[in-house]
C-alpha cells in the first residue's frame with residue numbers, strides 16, 4: 234500500500250492511493266521495451282507554445298498516463314504523437330521508424346466531448362467501424378469481423394445492448410463501446426484521451442482491467458488522465474506535463490513533491506503519509 238495525500242489550495246482533498254491487486258498486474262519489466270521514442274517534440278498553436286521540447290519514451294507492456302493541470306498540453310501531446318496536430322519540432326518514432334508511417338498499428342479513442350453522439354448508429358455498428366481498416370468500407374464484413382466484434386462487446390460487457398442507438402447510452406456505456414471498437418482494431422498501440430471523465434465506477438474498473446490485460450499482451454497503452462486521485466495507482470508509468478515535460482518514468486519516480494509542485498505551480502501539495 235502506498236499512501237499519498239494531496240491538499241489542493243481551493244478544495245482540500247485527502248486521497249489514499251491503493252496499489253492495484255498483484256493479479257491485475259501481469260505486465261512486468263521483463264517484457265517492457267521502449268516502443269515509442271519522442272524527441273524534442275514541440276507544438277505551437279499559431280504563435281502560442283502548447284508544448285516545448287518533450288523527450289520521453291513510452292514502453293510496451295505498460296499502462297502509461299499523461300498527467301498535468303488543465304491546459305498543460307496533455308491532449309496536445311497525444312494528438313501530436315498521432316499526427317493530428319502539426320508539430321513545430323522533433324520526431325516520434327515507433328520501433329525506430331516514424332510512427333506517422335505506421336498509424337495502422339494505432340487505435341485511438343478521442344475525448345467523449347469530441348464525438349457526435351447523435352450519429353444514427355447502433356452499438357454494433359459503431360464497434361464494427363473498428364474493422365474498416367482491416368476490411369475496407371466497400372467489402373461486406375466477414376464472419377471473422379463479426380466474431381471479433383461479438384467478442385469485443387462481450388469483453389466490455391455490452392453485448393446485451395448491441396442493438397441500442399449509441400446516443401441512448403450512458404456516458405460509461407458509450408466509453409465501453411468505444412473501447413470495444415478500439416479492441417476490434419487489433420492494434421499494437423492504444424491511445425485514450427480522458428476515458429474516465431464522467432463515467433461510473435463499474436466502467437472504470439472494467440476499463441482498467443482491460444488496459445492491464447492488453448499490457449500483459451505487451452501492447453503499448455497511452456492514456457490522458459487529469460484526475461490525480463485514486464486512479465493514479467492503476468498506471469505503471471507517468472508523463473507529467475505543464476507545457477513542457479516535468480517528469481517521466483515509473484509512477485513512484487514521477488509522483489514526488491517537487492515534481493507535483495512544479496507541474497501544478499504550487500496549487501497541489503504532496504504529503505507522504
Ligand SMILES: Nc1ncnc2c1ncn2[C@@H]1O[C@H](COP(=O)(O)OP(=O)(O)OP(=O)(O)O)[C@@H](O)[C@H]1O
Pocket residue numbers: 278283301302303304305306307308309310459
Ligand atoms: N486547436 C487549438 N488551437 C489553439 N489553441 C489550442 C488548441 N488546442 C489546444 N489549445 C491550447 O493549447 C494548450 C494545451 O491544450 P490541451 O487541450 O492540450 O491541454 P490539456 O492538458 O489536455 O487540457 P485539459 O486538461 O483542460 O483538457 C491550451 O492552452 C489550449 O488552450
